[in-house]
Amino acid sequence: MLHGNIKLLCITCRRDDISYDEQVRLACEGGADMIQFRDKVMDDKELFETSVRLKDICKKYGVYFTVNNRTDIADISEADGVHLGQKDLPAYYARKILGQQKIVGISASGIEKVLEAEKMPVDYIGCGAIFPTETKTDVTVRGLEVLKEIKKRNICKPVIAIGGINKDNVAEVIKAGADGVAVVSAVCGAVDIKKAAQEMKNRIAIFEG
Secondary structure (H helix, E strand, O other), X not given: OOOOOOOEEEEOOOOOOOOHHHHHHHHHHOOOOEEEEOOOOOOHHHHHHHHHHHHXXXXXXXXXXXXXXXXXXXXXXXOOEEEEOOOOOOHHHHHHHHOOOOEEEEEEOOHHHHHHHHOOOOOEEEEOOOOOOOOOOOOOOOOOHHHHHHHHHXXXXXXXXXXXXXXXXXXXXXXXXXXXXXXXXXXXXXXXXXXXXXXXXXXXXXXXX
16 A cells, blocks of 8 residues: 655666665665566575565665565565566455555556556556667557546546656656656666666656646
């Protein structure tokens, strides 16, 4: 369950020069509201152990910590919740496993999927890709129009925009109607992660006003 708004959700990325622990610490110091741990290479044991460490780091900063895709890892590591893709465990079952007090987020690629997600037992909806992104090359770019359409529909659950968002275009995203943004390379992939997070958070605050 979310308490307060999620304006900046930072998703981890695998890097040779900096650990997940350091990525998360710096992103938290920079003002991230939520960290989403994503790794497609680790085995289950390593995913669990890393999740526990990252959860503890986030807890020190009062930042939400969620695990990508894996409801089981989120559960046993006592994360704040899970973020689900369209091919993951259905939201109903994730909620049944994690309980009402945990966070369940879900990805939705277009307006129809967003409308479907609104009826699910989820706390927020991740919508994208808004712009082209190198993180995922097999997604359909939806553009700002999908956010404008969502705004017209008065979706009651927070919509977090994702996909190719950076400090140069985040203003457009917020103005189009997103409640917050999720980023990978713009923060956790940046040279100065803390500064990148601060800049994103500041720009969101400015353009919301």
